[in-house]
Amino acid sequence: MSGAPAVRIARNAAQRSTSLLRAIQFAHPPTCPCHSNPNHHHAPGTFSSARRALATPIDHSRQKEYAFEMAASSIRFGPGCTKEVGMDMQNLGSKRVCVVTDKNVSKLDAMKQVHEGLGKVGIEYTVYDRCRTEPKDSSIKEAIDFAKPYQPDAFLAVGGGSVIDTAKLMNLYTSFPDAEFLDFVNAPLGKGMPIPGKLRPLVAVPTTAGTGSETTGTAIFDLVEKKAKTGIAHRNLKPTLGICDPLNTRTMPSAVHSSSGLDVLCHSLESWTAIPYHERTPRPENPINRPAYQGANPISDIFSLKALHSTVQYLPRAVKDPEDFEAQSEMLLAATLAGVGFGNAGVHLCHGMSYPISGQNPGYKHKGYVTDNTIIPHGVSVAVTAPAVFKFTGASNPDRHLAAAEAFGVDISRVKRESAGEVLSEALAEFLVKLGDQPRGLKDLGFKNEHIDDLVEGTIPQQRVLMLAPTLSNEVNEERGQLRQLFEQSMSY
Structure with missing residues (x-):
């Protein structure tokens, strides 16, 4: 084959490949404001779009990341x-x-x-x-x-x-x-x-x-x-x-359905709102050192947002009715989807703060868990700070936080962008309260104000996830102050 027909075929194939790549990279529900607005992510301090990231020359001076890897079982x-x-x-x-x-x-x-x-x-x-x-x-x-x-x-x-x-x-x-x-x-x-x-x-x-x-x-x-x-x-x-x-x-008790589902909720929310992969520094000199948690990217976004929508829809049903096998099945699928999402994008503040909450348990034993040990289930420890966390991170990317609020059923059509974090925070708190049998803050877990300094110091070493947190300071003393404020706000909601 030669001449004009071959050229046209090659050109058409290239166009189809380009269209397919764009469809994969930017596939989000049409209601998602993050991608329905062509100007979104271009403002300083917010996400850059994947398209802009790919078009931007490599920043050798700042050594920002320029690639992401997808890995899943x-x-x-x-x-x-x-x-x-x-x-x-x-x-x-x-x-x-x-x-x-x-x-x-x-x-x-x-x-x-x-x-x-x-x-x-x-x-x-x-x-x-x-x-x-x-x-x-x-x-x-x-x-x-x-x-x-x-x-x-x-x-x-x-x-x-x-x-x-x-x-x-x-x-x-x-x-x-x-x-x-x-x-x-x-x-x-x-x-x-x-x-x-x-x-x-x-x-x-x-x-x-x-x-x-x-x-x-x-x-x-x-x-x-x-x-x-x-x-x-x-x-x-x-x-x-x-x-x-x-x-x-199907053998999970209701309490385990609830706490494990809250882990899915925070996996999806944190990976959806993490810094974009191309803002992470330093870029590794050898790809073997590229971290598993890389920041939000166009592929992880798809998994994370889908998992969030499924969790909001099916977790209350799975907790309420032990015979609702459809809801249980959908939650297992949501957990796996969120696993692919956060397993590549990472999590940030809810998880970083949860580790000292679990590790410094003052004596709390969660209702419904069959164990002789005191225990703050992991899902409980991540969700208890979520209302404060997403109110704090809202300014980093209002559109993503509004998209998350919309997943909870909030009508965002008239919500101002500067209110995005507060709106998502309120939607989260309402969801947690309606779910039932959840501690409404650190006080319910037995923590007091005098524990906050230890909780902050237990969070500081979690740099693997804190580095993905939007709006968190890189300066240690300022970071401590921000974390202290978040723990104070998480004492009750």
């Missing part, structure tokens, strides 16, 4: 798909599997399916069932000590985010047995070293609808000595496969 979603897990491990070539769970989940049908599936294909396996809800460094080390001598060639996690995160770290330190525990832990609490190579296969079977851990490269735990919650974040931690079976979430 393979996901299988569908009722009953847990029964395929034996074949999955066989297809991965596994012959010696470490199954990771906890005492409660070990009695449920999900584990029955695992026993039957692995037994049917004749794979050798052992079960570690001592995972702790909201794991501590001590419980993680105990799990690692169990896995190392067994030397599995694959891991299978069955449970909530705590179980899956524990399995990720068992996998990490079994794959790199000579590493010290703090080598990979997020700086400044740990050394923050990148994971140097691939890990063994890990299949994750979530039994809660919240963390999205089945698709992320993040594992969170309490570092007791530092009185801080931290973790490890790297793409190599991602499970090989997430098996999302809605039948497995």
Whole structure:
């Protein structure tokens, strides 16, 4: 083929490719004001559009980021798909599997399916069932000590985010047995070293609808000595496969539905409002050092906003009616969507502030949780500051905050942009109150004003997420003052 027809075909193909790329990069619901306004994001101090970012010359002097990476586990979603897990491990070539769970989940049908599936294909396996809800460094080390001598060639996690995160770290330190525990832990609490190579296969079977851990490269735990919650974040931690079976979430008590759903809510809101990826500094000299949490980007936006809409619609139903299987299924899907979104864009203030809230628990035990330990569930600890946080961040990007408020059913047609944060804050508070059985501030968790200084100091080390927070100062003393004000405002709502 030659001449004019070939030129026209090439030109048409190029135009189609360009149109498709633009559709992918800028695909948002038509009601989203962030993208219906062609001038949006061009003002100083707000998001720049992806189009503008791609057209802007690389800023060598400031070393801003110029690229983002999308990474997520393979996901299988569908009722009953847990029964395929034996074949999955066989297809991965596994012959010696470490199954990771906890005492409660070990009695449920999900584990029955695992026993039957692995037994049917004749794979050798052992079960570690001592995972702790909201794991501590001590419980993680105990799990690692169990896995190392067994030397599995694959891991299978069955449970909530705590179980899956524990399995990720068992996998990490079994794959790199000579590493010290703090080598990979997020700086400044740990050394923050990148994971140097691939890990063994890990299949994750979530039994809660919240963390999205089945698709992320993040594992969170309490570092007791530092009185801080931290973790490890790297793409190599991602499970090989997430098996999302809605039948497995039907056993969740209402309180667990509620708190895990609040984690989805904040995952989606924080990743949607995080700084854009091209505003993050410094740009890594080697791509292996590009962080898992990169800032909002055109692909994560799609997942985050969809997860937010689904959570607002289905979480109240899932909490209210234990027989509403449609709502439960949709919440599991929302958790996974939010996992892809925040697993690449990151979270910011709600999560950064939640870590000392959980780690410095003054003695609170959340109603509806089957545990002998005092516990502030992770979803509760992130949501309790959300009204104050999004009122604070509203000025950074009014249009994104208005789009989020619209997801809660707010008519934003006459709302002034300068009121965006306040409007979203009020919508969030109303949603939390209507959800029921939620602490209405830090006071309800047992915190007092004299605890605020320790909460601030416990938040400061969370730079991995704080760096993605819009409107938060880079100057330490000013940052402390802003965090103090946020904790004060979060004492009650």
